[in-house]
Amino acid sequence: MNLRQDLLELTPAALMALANPGFVKRAQKDLAAGIAPALDIDASGTIRATYDDGCIARLPVGCTLRDAQCSCTATAMCRHRVTLVLAWQAHAAATLSAPSTERAAGRAQVDADAAWSPAQFDLASLASVLPPGVMDQAARLRQDGPVITVYPWAGAASPPSAQLPMCSVRFFARGSIAHARCDCRQGGNCAHVVLAVMAFAQAEHLGPLQSPHTLQLHSVDAASDTASGWDTAAQALHADIDALLLALWLDGGAQPLIAVAARIQALRSRAQAQGWCWIEDALAELRQLLQARQARSTRFAPLALLDLVVGLWARLQSAAQLAQQRAPALPAAQVLGIGIKGEVALDRLRLVSLGASLWSDEREQGATVLWADPDTQSVTVMARQWPREATATTPLGERRIAGHPLRQLAASQVITQRATRSANGTVSVAAQRQHTGLLPLSPRAWDELGAPLRQPDPAALAAHLARQPPAFTQPRLAAAGVAGGAPAAFHVVQVDALQPAHVGWDPITQTLHADLVARDGQGIGLRLLHPHRAAAPDAVDVLARVLEGHYGALRAVAGNVCLQGGALVMQPVALLTDTQAVVPQVHPAVAALPLPAVAPAASTPLLDTLEQLALMLQQGLRHQHGGDWERVQEQIHGLQLAGYRQAAAQLGHPRAALVPAQRSTLLQRVSVLALLVRDLSA
Numbered sequence: 001m002n003l004r005q006d007l008l009e010l011t012p013a014a015l016m017a018l019a020n021p022g023f024v025k026r027a028q029k030d031l032a033a034g035i036a037p038a039l040d041i042d043a044s045g046t047i048r049a050t051y052d053d054g055c056i057a058r059l060p061v062g063c064t065l066r067d068a069q070c071s072c073t074a075t076a077m078c079r080h081r082v083t084l085v086l087a088w089q090a091h092a093a094a095t096l097s098a099p100s101t102e103r104a105a106g107r108a109q110v111d112a113d114a115a116w117s118p119a120q121f122d123l124a125s126l127a128s129v130l131p132p133g134v135m136d137q138a139a140r141l142r143q144d145g146p147v148i149t150v151y152p153w154a155g156a157a158s159p160p161s162a163q164l165p166m167c168s169v170r171f172f173a174r175g176s177i178a179h180a181r182c183d184c185r186q187g188g189n190c191a192h193v194v195l196a197v198m199a200f201a202q203a204e205h206l207g208p209l210q211s212p213h214t215l216q217l218h219s220v221d222a223a224s225d226t227a228s229g230w231d232t233a234a235q236a237l238h239a240d241i242d243a244l245l246l247a248l249w250l251d252g253g254a255q256p257l258i259a260v261a262a263r264i265q266a267l268r269s270r271a272q273a274q275g276w277c278w279i280e281d282a283l284a285e286l287r288q289l290l291q292a293r294q295a296r297s298t299r300f301a302p303l304a305l306l307d308l309v310v311g312l313w314a315r316l317q318s319a320a321q322l323a324q325q326r327a328p329a330l331p332a333a334q335v336l337g338i339g340i341k342g343e344v345a346l347d348r349l350r351l352v353s354l355g356a357s358l359w360s361d362e363r364e365q366g367a368t369v370l371w372a373d374p375d376t377q378s379v380t381v382m383a384r385q386w387p388r389e390a391t392a393t394t395p396l397g398e399r400r401i402a403g404h405p406l407r408q409l410a411a412s413q414v415i416t417q418r419a420t421r422s423a424n425g426t427v428s429v430a431a432q433r434q435h436t437g438l439l440p441l442s443p444r445a446w447d448e449l450g451a452p453l454r455q456p457d458p459a460a461l462a463a464h465l466a467r468q469p470p471a472f473t474q475p476r477l478a479a480a481g482v483a484g485g486a487p488a489a490f491h492v493v494q495v496d497a498l499q500p501a502h503v504g505w506d507p508i509t510q511t512l513h514a515d516l517v518a519r520d521g522q523g524i525g526l527r528l529l530h531p532h533r534a535a536a537p538d539a540v541d542v543l544a545r546v547l548e549g550h551y552g553a554l555r556a557v558a559g560n561v562c563l564q565g566g567a568l569v570m571q572p573v574a575l576l577t578d579t580q581a582v583v584p585q586v587h588p589a590v591a592a593l594p595l596p597a598v599a600p601a602a603s604t605p606l607l608d609t610l611e612q613l614a615l616m617l618q619q620g621l622r623h624q625h626g627g628d629w630e631r632v633q634e635q636i637h638g639l640q641l642a643g644y645r646q647a648a649a650q651l652g653h654p655r656a657a658l659v660p661a662q663r664s665t666l667l668q669r670v671s672v673l674a675l676l677v678r679d680l681s682a
């Protein structure tokens, strides 16, 4: 007898992913109450389930749950289809325990606890079961050489999965490709599933995988160990981007923006033609930052520009080196973002708010809402902006996104039917209210998030940050860039075991300071900083109220966070207490608390040097005068005294390299120096 082994492997968690939790819970309840359909199976293995309500559901071999037929009115998914699988599992279990069939069935049964890999799927036979055109589409996508991370089977509860540039695929049944789930709009039986199978085959070419592995998919004709090369077009584009960066260093903001913007636009088009997604994204952000500088936007920060310019130089430099190596530790394509598609339409997206950040400048104001996608554990970003004059009467918190007021949206969970996600994690949702439903963000809303996004305490977060490879080798995420309000990694961290101390106001930098310290005085704490912003004038007061305990005991905070001299510093955009979520920048106004004045944090020679480099990039090295160079000389001295001899020696380089004979080394010297100081100051 055909046991439909493919269906026996589907755990309740898999069914929830393939259908939805509501149908699974309902089906479990019905079966537990003895309400079960009548089942039969024909010679081809098609199962038919007949329900008391007269509906009949049929599930042929190789058919996805969504494509199964049901006589009810539901078009996409219904409880009959889900109940069919659970009822069949109960039926098979009963059959297996019957003594007469035990031996025969036992032979047919695959051990659900045995490791397996999607590499076992044969591509030739997939072609005969997948919809027409899917294999051709997969072959075309493969030609772009996408970078894919494969996660091998790790127990019945964590089936094999693959993270593609634009979506992720999970394999729920070893015998059936129909039960692989993709989070693209098709939901499965799509080209992404085929690419994931190809990636597993390539990754396990030399043997089974024990841990996650990232690779660039070879095109069919490419030999497996040849370097991807750095052809003349790549060399020319690299040289021209370096020339742009050198011009920025030499002239700073003195160059007319319109000319620089045109130059950046031309380079973006070439990067796009080359398929260098992360380079194009960095150039787009560069243009955005230069515009923000010109418009005196609160989004502009000199250090953000420094990090971006230096990061772009380093990304190209490391890609050029990796491309020459025969077996690089990291594919150059990953550093450049080759094979990453612009936008992908997503099926049924659920997002959990991680807070919001507001900004304004002379002409516009805007908001960035940050989200966690619990399915992929990634951070995504929604950004909107409005012309200033039109919003003069509407507070920013009342502006609408997807039909909902920003104030409400940013403190919610969102379920949306029509969304697209771009490579850097920017999400756009349909403007109509009926496509996007909201649930309030509960005090437990972040509990389903896991590492690396959510860390159990500051010590774990600090250890995670210290282990990270350089950002310029990693995918570019909008949440870690200008969009998030601070150029640093975005995380959620639990602070249950900590309490606020030293809450104060620094009147010089207009910033609220607070330290969260462990109640037992042990271990690492978390420093929170929140500058006053014209776009969100009440945020500091709201944050002070949270720290005072007004909304309950603080449990977790979310924001961009970095290591500074071994200490964790975060700019929080959302906080959860044991009673509610608080998003300070969109929260209604509260009465101000009197805060003690605190002195700005003592500077260090390294932070001074970073700020000096950021200032040089602002003003242009060519426009530094005697007094400026004297200050540099003092900093060299300060670095020497503090024992940073290498950084001290290199800080003399930019001035020396200004002479024409040395000019060709200037960009490299100043970039290497900035990377070194950034590294030392972490």
Ligand SMILES: [Zn+2]
Pocket: 055, 057, 070, 071, 072, 073, 074, 078, 079, 080, 081
């Ligand atoms: Zn139905």
Ligand SMILES: [Zn+2]
Pocket: 167, 182, 183, 184, 185, 186, 187, 188, 190, 191, 192, 193
């Ligand atoms: Zn797909």
